[in-house]
Amino acid sequence: MKIHKILNNISLKISLFLFNQRIPLSYIFFNKFYKFLIVKKKIENEEIYNFHNKGYGKLKINLNEGLNKFKDSFKISENKKSVPGEKIDKRQYFVVEHNKRLEFKSFLESSLSSTINDLSNYYKSNVTINNVQIFRIKNENNLEIQNKEIYSNYFHQDAYLFTYIKIFVNLMDISETEGPLEIVSINNSSKFIKKFNYKDRNKYKYVEDPIVYKNTGKAGDCFLFSSAQCFHKAGIPNKHRDIMQIILLASPNTNEKNSDLESREDVFEGNDKIASSAKPYSVFRTIKLFIDHLFHSIRYKYN
Ligand SMILES: [Fe+2]
Numbered sequence: 264m265k266i267h268k269i270l271n272n273i274s275l276k277i278s279l280f281l282f283n284q285r286i287p288l289s290y291i292f293f294n295k296f297y298k299f300l301i302v303k304k305k306i307e308n309e310e311i312y313n314f315h316n317k318g319y320g321k322l323k324i325n326l327n328e329g330l331n332k333f334k335d336s337f338k339i340s341e342n343k344k345s346v347p348g349e350k351i352d353k354r355q356y357f358v359v360e361h362n363k364r365l366e367f368k369s370f371l372e373s374s375l376s377s378t379i380n381d382l383s384n385y386y387k388s389n390v391t392i393n394n395v396q397i398f399r400i401k402n403e404n405n406l407e408i409q410n411k412e413i414y415s416n417y418f419h420q421d422a423y424l425f426t427y428i429k430i431f432v433n434l435m436d437i438s439e440t441e442g443p444l445e446i447v448s449i450n451n452s453s454k455f456i457k458k459f460n461y462k463d464r465n466k467y468k469y470v471e472d473p474i475v476y477k478n479t480g481k482a483g484d485c486f487l488f489s490s491a492q493c494f495h496k497a498g499i500p501n502k503h504r505d506i507m508q509i510i511l512l513a514s515p516n517t518n519e520k521n522s523d524l525e526s527r528e529d530v531f532e533g534n535d536k537i538a539s540s541a542k543p544y545s546v547f548r549t550i551k552l553f554i555d556h557l558f559h560s561i562r563y564k565y566n
Contacts, residue, residue: 275463283452285463286420286491289549294425294492296553301560303385310378310487311385317448319476319488326374326432327483333370334434336363337397353413357397357505359531368530371395371509375430378487379511382428386513387560390428394510394534397434400442401503412464416497418445418455419464421490424552426513427541431486434505437479442498444478449492461494491541514540515552515559 274288282291306312313320337357359367371392372379382390400414421427437443447455451474458474461467477498478486488495498504514536543549 279456279462283456284420284492285461285494286422289543289546290422290424290491293549293553297425297556301387301556303387306385308381311381314382314487314489315385317450318493319446319448319486321478321480322375322378322430322485322487324374324378324485325481325483326485327481329370329374330432330434330483333359333363333367336360336367339399351411351413353403354398354400357399359395359397364531368392368395375485375509378430378485382511382513384565386426387563388426388513388515388556390511390513392509392530393512393537395507395530397505397507399503399505400497400500402442402500414497416499417464418447418459418461418467418469418494418496420492420494423491423537423541424543424549425489425491426556427491427537428511428513429488429490430509430511431478431488432507432509433480433482433484433486434507435482437484437504439477439479439498440501441479441504442500443480443504444486444488444495445475445498446478446488446493446495447474448476449489452494455494510537512537512540513556515555516540 271287275285278284278286278288278291284291302315306315310320310322336359338360340356340358375392379390379392403413431444435441454474455461458470458472459467480486540552543552
């Protein structure tokens with residue numbers, strides 16, 4: 264085993280033992296210092312209050328009416344080909360037609376503008392939409408993969424800083440039979456670890472417990488959550504579940520709002536910026552990013 268893997272494993276074990284989280288220690292300290300020194304302390308807004316305290320909450324808006332205008336431009340693509348040695352991904356992705364992308368991105372930006380604005384004020388940073396993916400999770404009857412992780416269906420935290428933010432938009436009505444997202448609030452993490460005897464995403468015992476919130480709801484409902492702070496997993500649907508995942512980033516780079524037309528389309532494709540802004544690969548990079556955020560927040564003007 265390589266030395267950085269060993270150090271990473273030790274860091275994760277300490278995180279779990281001391282902080283009831285399973286992300287690198289440097290990320291935990293980044294989040295703690297950011298919350299202590301940077302985030303807006305006086306929170307009057309209910310959505311942001313829930314996001315700050317629990318790590319998740321439904322948004323007040325419903326996008327169904329607007330989304331219906333775009334649904335014809337979502338085309339289902341092939342399953343991603345599994346590469347040996349890599350994680351299996353059984354999600355089926357929808358591709359948004361190229362000539363609709365700008366209009367669709369503008370629709371999302373304007374529909375979510377009030378939440379994005381509140382998040383920007385909370386983080387004292389520019390929060391922007393960085394990636395949009397639409398996918399279908401299907402029930403897999405194939406015995407060979409039934410007991411494997413095939414679409415993030417084991418409890419985990421996303422290994423990112425808490426400046427990485429997600430919104431799930433239901434593309435259909437989702438009840439328990441559609442396998443909704445299951446999530447545990449920040450303040451229930453320690454209970455969760457004890458009750459589930461949680462060691463890592465492959466080593467825990469699932470129990471039915473009310474501390475696990477299931478994100479059921481109507482088509483168009485939006486759910487804001489911090490996948491880096493909350494343990495969560497995809498539920499298994501009886502048939503299938505269609506969802507849109509929007510990734511937002513609080514980034515210390517100021518010039519992102521003036522992005523040109525071409526880069527505005529990039530949100531529907533893979534995006535390297537997400538890793539460089541929210542998934543630093545060394546302690547040094549994490550500290551540097553924190554300092555950038557700190558200086559940027561001092562200059563930040565509320566909208
Ligand atoms: Fe995840």
